[in-house]
Amino acid sequence: MADVSVIILTHNEEKHIARCLQSLHPFTDKVFIVDSFSTDRTVEIARSLGATVVQNPWVNYAIQFNYGIDNTPFKTAWLMRMDADEYVLPELAEEINQRLVTLSEDISGIYVKRRVLFFDKWIRHGSYYPIWLLRLWRRQQGICEETWMDEHIKLSQGKSIQFQHDLVDHNLNDLTWWTQKHNNYAIREVIDLLNIKYNFDKTQRVEPKLFGSQEQRIRYLKIQYASLPLFTRPFLYFFYRYFVRLGFLDGQKGLIWHFLQGLWYRFLVDAKMFEVYFHAGRDKQAIIQFFRTHYGKDLSPNNRP
Structure with a gap:
């Protein structure tokens, strides 16, 4: 087996966790799960399949994942990040087994492709495949950046490469669950x-770069997106995804996906931003106080998200 251990965060993932863990067994038996006090059978299932499970109160994804990095009992050369509703394809498991031991010391991170399944449909278009994510990195050479959204693993040194094969994101929950999750997102x-405009905190993030890695490009494009007018940008983004990037080729299930994820969700974000401006205006301190009062979130400078 490869000299790699896997970190997974869970909360009520009994639908997914066995599938995820079973996909890891061909290349590692070292899985560390940080559970935020699930009330279903997640912990029981995970332990029955050999995972080491601890429970830790949830603050946000980045803090919880960095807790996992700091407290994993496995001293492997490599760490890997997985979500409970993902699984590794057999081809990627074999690639990890075969290639990991051949890498030179200057390689610190490995990107893999994620394919998204929605209603069992592989979403291939609309700029949604391939999605390259840094999911494997050398111990003590990567942390999860502490942003409020779209957290990435940030390398402290070394170069990164790409593996050829995929992992799969296939959530089995229903649309009610999906819309509630995205309402929270x-x-x-x-x-x-x-934060792009007001710089609430001083956290170091992935460097925005149009022609850099995928997360650098996403960060760059997000900064450009943030400068566009409210309620205009969701429609522009959907048009780009669905027509320019051929999202319509994903069929009826793809229409649901691209509309909900690319338009409805982005419009909801703008509506919530409008609400912030409506109640707090555009003064930085007033906005900080609004989030502290209404959402219990402290955006003050130097505070962790």
Whole structure:
């Protein structure tokens, strides 16, 4: 097996966790799960499949994941990040086994492709595949950046390469769950967009760069997106995804996906941003106080998200 251990965050993932863990077994038996006090059978299932599980109160994704990095009991050369509703394809498992031991010391990170399945449909278009994510990195050479949204692993040194094969994001929950999750995401997205303008905290983030890695390009494009007018940018983004990047080729299920994820969700974010401006105006301190009062989130400078 490869000299790699996997960190997974969970909360009520009994639908997904066995599938995820079973996909990891061909290349590692070292899985560390940080659970935020699930009330279903997540912990029981995970332990029955050999995972080491601890429970830690949830603050946000970045803090919880960095807790996992700091407290994993496995001293492997490599760490890997997985979400509970993802699984590794057999081809990627074999690639990890074969290639990891051959890498030179100056390689610190590995990007893999993520494919998204929605209603069992592989979303291939609309700039949604391939999505390159840095998911494997050398121990003590990567942390999860502490942003409010779209957290990435940030390398402290070394170069990165790409592996050829995929992992799969296939959530089995229903649309009610999906829309509720994205409603919760929306306020974090608002904070992240406002942070581009107001610089609430001093956290070091992935460097925005149009022709850099995928997360650098996404960060660059997000900064450009933040400068566009409210309620105009969701429609522009959907038009780009669905027509320019051929999202319509994903069929009926793709229409649902691109509309909800590319238009409805982005419009909801703008509506929530409008709400912030309506109640707090555009003064930085008033906005900080609004989030502290209404959402219990402290955006003050130098505070962790």
